[in-house]
Amino acid sequence: MTPKQISLVQSTWMKVVPIRDEAAGLFYRMLFEMDPGLRPLFKSDMAEQGRKLTSMIGTAVAGLAELPAIVPAVQELGRRHVHYGVKDAHYDTVGAALLWTLEQGLGPDFTPEVKEAWATAYGVLAATMKDAAAKVPA
Numbered sequence: 001m002t003p004k005q006i007s008l009v010q011s012t013w014m015k016v017v018p019i020r021d022e023a024a025g026l027f028y029r030m031l032f033e034m035d036p037g038l039r040p041l042f043k044s045d046m047a048e049q050g051r052k053l054t055s056m057i058g059t060a061v062a063g064l065a066e067l068p069a070i071v072p073a074v075q076e077l078g079r080r081h082v083h084y085g086v087k088d089a090h091y092d093t094v095g096a097a098l099l100w101t102l103e104q105g106l107g108p109d110f111t112p113e114v115k116e117a118w119a120t121a122y123g124v125l126a127a128t129m130k131d132a133a134a135k136v137p138a
């Protein structure tokens, strides 16, 4: 990611933070509409799940400029996701639902450049999670 992309992701995330609970609600609604088969994977309270998700995104966003420092935590997250029943293909659906949610939350601030920056950031995180997941013994 370029420094410009990192700062775009960080500055737009700051605009989502005040509406993060609502954004998480929108995100899961869209995700389950895109793939209803994902709903049964989520066993816990969805409001709490949404808070865990936005908190983790916040940590990752803050760490983008220092990726090596957050890679171990992201790898751990990827390994835990194997036990949640998450498959590689699901990452594309989650990525699409995330971009759609950001577009709803940011409105005109969701420019093509911002979209590209977020797609790149999500791609890096998803690739790190999937790589770690692939090494989990079956």
Ligand code: HEM
Residues within 6 Å of the ligand: 038, 041, 042, 043, 044, 045, 049, 052, 053, 056, 057, 077, 080, 081, 084, 086, 087, 090, 091, 092, 094, 122, 125, 126, 129
């Ligand atoms: C960058 C991508 C992702 C991030 C940052 C993320 C973040 C999180 C976090 C923080 C948790 C809380 C539990 C934990 O820390 O282990 C979690 C749980 C979970 N995530 Fe993700 N996740 C991502 C991708 C995905 C994908 C692609 C799926 C596929 C549907 C998914 C499905 C789940 C499920 C099923 C749980 C467990 C829910 C439960 O306990 O009921 N996540 N995720």
